[in-house]
Each structure stands twice: as C-alpha cells, then as structure tokens.
Amino acid sequence: MTDDRLKTSTMRRQPKQARSQERVNHILDVAEQLFIELGYEQTTTRAIATRAEVPVGSLYQFFPDKEAIVRALADRYFEQEYRMFVQLHAELIDVKIDTYVDRMIDAFQHFADEHLGYRAVLSQLIDLMTATDASQMNEYDQLMLLGLAEFLERRNPELGASRCELIATTVFKAANELLWLAFTRDIPHRQALIAETKTLITAYLKTYNV
Amino acid sequence: MTDDRLKTSTMRRQPKQARSQERVNHILDVAEQLFIELGYEQTTTRAIATRAEVPVGSLYQFFPDKEAIVRALADRYFEQEYRMFVQLHAELIDVKIDTYVDRMIDAFQHFADEHLGYRAVLSQLIDLMTATDASQMNEYDQLMLLGLAEFLERRNPELGASRCELIATTVFKAANELLWLAFTRDIPHRQALIAETKTLITAYLKTYNV
DNA sequence: TTGTAAATATGAGCGTTGTTCATATTCTAA
DNA sequence: TTAGAATATGAACAACGCTCATATTTACAA
Secondary structure: OOOOOOOOOOOOOOOOHHHHHHHHHHHHHHEEEEEEEOOOOOOOHHHHHHHHOOHHHHHHHHHOOHHHHHHHHHHHHHHHHHHHHHHHHHHHOOOOHHHHHHHHHHOOOOOOHHHHHHHHHHHHHHHHHHHOOOOOOOOOHHHHHHHHHHHHHOOHHHOHHHHHHHHHHHHHHHHHHHHHEEEEEEOOOOHHHHHHHHHHHHHHHHHHOO | OOOOOOOHHOOOOOOHHHHHHHHHHHHHHHHHHHHHHOOOOOOOHHHHHOOOOOOHHHHHHHHHHHHHHHHHHHHHHHHHHHHHHHHHHHHHOOOHHHHHHHHHHHHHHHHHHHHHHHHHHHHHOOOOOHOOOOOOOHHHHHHHHHHHHHHHHHHHHHHHHHHHHHHHHHHHHHHHHHHHHHHOOEEEEHHHHHHHHHHHHHHHHOOOOO
C-alpha cells in the first residue's frame, strides 16, 4: 500500500477521483501478490482483474499494457530504495571509504532482504523474464569459472580452493556485467568502460597476490 | 551454420536422418536472423517456419517450445566462446596478472564485437526478455549514480567529473550484479559473496585515493 | 522389386493470451 | 434537476504458442 501519486508517464490516465485512485492501488497490491506467487508470465491480466474484483477493462483504463503494471510496482520500490540511499549517504559523507562501502552494501542487501516483494517483482523483471533461469549459469560459464579458480589457486596456493572459486565468481560476474553495459554505449564511452573494468578486476586480484 | 550435433537435452527428438539434421540447422539460422531483426518476443514461431519454408509442426518436431530455439542458438555461441577462453587461457598461463586481465577482457569484448548474432541473441535472452529494457537504468538509479559521482569528486577533485561518473557507474553496476547473485545463494555463501563484493569495490576505489 | 512398419512431415485448428471499444453507469456542477 | 464529462464494463477480437490426426517418406526384410 502506498498513498503516493503514481507517475503519469507509466499510466494511461491519471485517476482524478478518489475511488479510482483507490482502485489503482488495489490493483497494484493484487498484481504484486500474484507476481510473487506465480511469476510475471504466468500471471494473466484476467487473473489480476478477477482477484482485484474489477473487470479487465478497468486495468486498461489506467495501465496501457501489462508491462506498465510491473513497471509501476518496480517504481514503488525504486523510490523507497533511493530514499534509503540518500539518507545513508548523508550519514556517511565523511567516513573513510572502507566504512562507506561496508555500510552501503549492507544497506542495499538488507533492503532487499526485508522487502519481500522487491526481489520477487524485480527478479521477475530481470531474471524470470530472462526466460532461461539467470541464476543458473550455463555449463560453459561454469567451466570457465572453474578454469579461472584453478588458475588462481596455482598462483597463490594459500588461498585454498573454495576461496579461489569465490574470487573467480566475483571476477567473472562483475566483468561480464560491465562488458554488457559497455556494448550499450558509443565507442568512446565503451572503451573507457572497458579500461575501467580492467582497473577494477586488476586492483581486486592484486589484493590476493595472484 | 554449424556441423555440431545439437544437444539432446534441449531438443525434443534427435534428428536421425541427414535431411532433418540439415532442416534443424536451417531453422536455427533463420531464427537467429529473425531474432536479430525483430527481437525474440516479436518473432513468432509462424514467422520462423514461413521463412525457413517448413510447416510450424516441423519446428515442434525438434524443439519442445519457442524458448528451446533461443537456447540452442545461445549454446552455439557459448561453446565458441568457451573454446576461445581455453585457448587464450593456455597462452596466458604464466603472464603477470595485469596482462592476463587485459588480454582476457579484450578477447571477450572482441568476441562479442565480431559475432553479430551473439549480442543480439544473448541480449534478447537477457535484456529483451527482461521486458523492460535493462540497458536503460531507471531514474532513481541515475540519481544514486550521480550522488556517488559527486561524492567521489569531493573526495578527490583531481579526478574530474566525467571520470568520477565512470567510476561510479563501474562501482554501481558491479556491486548490483553481485548482490543479485548473492540472493540466489544460501545464507553462508551469500555472506561470503557480499564480503567479497566489499573487497572488490574497496580495492578498486582505493586506487583512486577517494 | 515389392511390402510393410517405423519415422517423419504437415497445417488446420485448439485453447489462451493481451487488448479494445461500444455501451452502460456514475459523478460533477450549473 | 439535468446535461455532459468521466468512468466502468465485459463480450468480442486478433494473434499467439502449440497439438495431433492424417499423409508422406524412409528403411529394410522377404
């Protein structure tokens, strides 16, 4: 439940009367619950309408399409998350960087931990719609990851196998994500981002003397 | 085009005769082209069948559903990518870590650059199915990113605004991805991965004296 | 060469889905 | 009280992924 006015951009028509404002929030609450239970694809617009006890047509009075409903839900969380960031950032403005990183990452983790719907809705917007379960890496990614882990252990045997797997996973995921981002940018920005990725990974690996 | 036998796991029936083996590869080539042109969701099974000049039924002789077709395409690329990794890894086995990181990241970037279908298919398997365009960050992410960039510039003004934005982007994307991964793991692994994320980000930021 | 059973090919049609829109109802304000 | 604007409604539509009864082709023993 939220009393916030919804963004006009994602809505077909801004509800002008109180009853429809309530209706819209009710639809969102029902949709969230269904997305958590069934996932985005499995949740039909009819199912949302039925459980919310409104006709399908009413959904489309406010939301241009099904996707706009997930977007609206995601926005409710993004805004909360942002407010958390702003407040914590102000508190940490002068602490040393180790502490800043530590507190910030913990805060984001706890936010996702405490808001049940956040991960359910967001991961259906990022994972489940990824069609193949994104949490499962493909078999070749696994092979590369193990190759990397063995490589690290030979370089610095003190680290141990399980730690090396963890490091390899971290390197692999971070580098992969940044490469994907790079491809969405124009050539100059892309090159800069790739150089930055190298800096990130190298600085990290050097802390392990590999 | 590939002569490789396709994985049985993703297929409904292993083609036993030469003509159907050819058929399957032809279907995949046509599907790839359509995914590049129209995207995954917009490419209908009928469209694939029509352009491949086979009836829809033939698609379902070999692939259990539409998703299996993207998976099969992705597998063709994953395998190529893995082979590239193995070869380069062998070459770099004894170089110092800076060089290893540099060459590896360049290699992955070039692979994606040179294989047109790779990004098209993979990003439709990662982005487009993400329903909302994942390459576009939401407005609150942008705000947090700018807050972080300003923070970095105040800490070390020599870096300059645009460099600080780049650093903030890198931190934000890497940390975010690793947090999502962490939530797919059980509690002990999750905590280890979160600790590792902190190490990664801190080591990186320390190279900039922030 | 022929006959026959297994393998493969075919596309009309089924069940569902997201979405629309003509019509009915409710609200606002003069 | 009432005209007109805003809102509500759900049957109907187009398009989708997918199936399955039927037709065709292949493999191989007789």
